[in-house]
Every structure is written in structure tokens, then in C-alpha cells.
Amino acid sequence: MERNMDLVRELLFIIEKNNDKKELPIPKDWDREVVAYHLKILEQAGFVENYTKWAGNEPLWILASLTWDGHEFLDSIRNNTIWNKTKEGIKGKGLEIASVPLEVIKEYAKLQIKALLGLN
Template sequence: MKRDMELVRDLLLLIEKNDDSKELIIPENWNREIVAYHLKILDQAGYVKNNTKWAANKPMWLIASLTWDGHEFLDSIKNDNVWVKTKDGVKKKGLELGSIPFDVLKEFASIQLKSVLGI
């Protein structure tokens, strides 16, 4: 399965809004298996603590909380202007958002945020 960085951003935003002790209520048009996969890899990367519960080989309860690093990354991509500039910059280089290393994406988003802040 390919990483979907739009979904990653949407998940991080959703988790931030959610109470850590409650199940994530995801939009009906989101695929629960794809969401569960992205929560798993975000956990592996240290950005969330994932507590997804499975039943009958399906993710039934999606529970996750942001880590410090998750908050830091989300803060760098939360602003819509920064996110658009990050995506556009990647596309201008002829690349897809999900095909570049995560650390490169993080650094590029950070540069875009610094530009918006005038730093």
C-alpha cells in the first residue's frame, strides 16, 4: 500500500481535534483498512500512539493520540497555505507527494513555514 500524505495530514488534524481517550470518528467515505494502515505506520514513525482494535480481520475501533513529534510535524503542515506551497513545490520538481522520503517532506514543509513566517 502506498502512503497517502493527504490522508496523513487529515488524520493528524483529526487526532489533534479528538479526545485521546475516545475512538476516532472518521468520515464515512474513508476506508477503515487504509486508515488503520496509516495509523500503524505513523505509530512506527513515532508520530502517533496507535491503539486500533481489530475484530473479524477488520479495524473496528480506531484510537490514536499524537506524540510530541506528531504535534511538531502537524504544526509545520497545519496551515493551509504552507501545505499548498509544500505540495506545489514537490509537484514542480516532478515528484509525487507520497513518493519522497518523509524526512525530506518534513524539511521542505518547514522551509515553507519559515518562508510564510518571514524567517
Template structure:
């Protein structure tokens, strides 16, 4: 299965939105099969963006996300704005490939450019 940056963003947004924020089932993400959502959520765990535990390793009980990590929030904050997100994806596609680090770097550069354009740079 290929990584999908839009699904990664959707998972982070859905988890942040949930009011329970300490114990979360992996949310249903419209338009994506459960297998893809779980696969991408596991990638986010491996990257350190989600902190999880697995209550039942037999597979009978769904795994549970405890929370977004600091790194997960930082990445989400960088790509939260839909306009920035579209621009980030456009720039990354011109480069021919992407990684989480690349997407975050592009988004942060765009935010810095916005701050400088507003005359708010220190």
C-alpha cells in the same frame, strides 16, 4: 496500498481536534475507506507520530490511539495551514517523490521564509 499524504494530514488533524485527546478511536475520515485510514494510522504509529495501544488483538475491538506525540504535533504544526500544505505538495511533486521528512523540511523552509519576509528573523 500507496501512501497518501492528504490522508496522513487528515488523520493528524482529526485526532488533534478530538476533545478526549487521551483515548481516541481512529476517526472516520470522509472520502477514505476505513482500511486506508487504519493503514495510514499504522504508518503514523511506525513513524512515531501517534502513541497507541491495542486493547484486543483478536480484531474484535478497534484499536485505540492514546495521543499525538511531540513529533506528530511538530509535523502537524508545520503543515497545518492549507495554503502552506498546497505549496508543500506542489514542491514535493516537482521533486518526483516525497517522504515525511521531505514534506516537513519543505514546510519548515516555507515558515522560515515567511518569518524572514516579516522581518522577524533573529
């Protein structure tokens, strides 16, 4: 399964807003298996603690919380302008954002924030 960085970003927003209280309010039109996969890889990256419970071959209950690194990553891509500039900048270099490591995406987004703040 290919990583979907727009889905990753939306999941991080949902997790942050959910505040560790209950099952994540996943939109009904989202594929729960794709969501569960992305939570698994976000956990592997150290950005979330994933508490997904499976019943048979389907994710029955999906709950996750952000780690410190997850908050830091979300903060680097939170702003829509920064996120769009990050995606456009990476695409402008001939790369797909799904094929760029998360740490590189985070650093590139931080460069966009620094440029916006005049810190270059």
C-alpha cells in the same frame, strides 16, 4: 498500499481534535482498513501511538494519540497555504509527495514557513 499524505494530514487533525478521549470520528466514506494502515505507519514513524483493535480482518475500534514528533509534524503542515506550497514545490521537482520521506516533507514545509516569516 500507497501512502496518502493528504489522508495522513487529515488523520493528524482528527487525532489532535479528538484529544485521546474516544474512538476517532472517522468519516463514514473513508475505508477503515486504509485508515488503520496509515495509523500503523504513522506509529512506525513515531508520530502517533496507535490503539487500533481488529476483529477478524477489519479494524473494529480505532483510537490514536499524537506523540511530540506528531505534533511537530502537524504544526509544520497545519496551514493550508504552507501545505499546498509544500505539495506544489515537491511536485514541481518531478516527485510525488507520497514518495518523499516524511522528514523531507517536514523540512520542506518548515522552509515554506520560514519564507513566509521572512527568515530565509
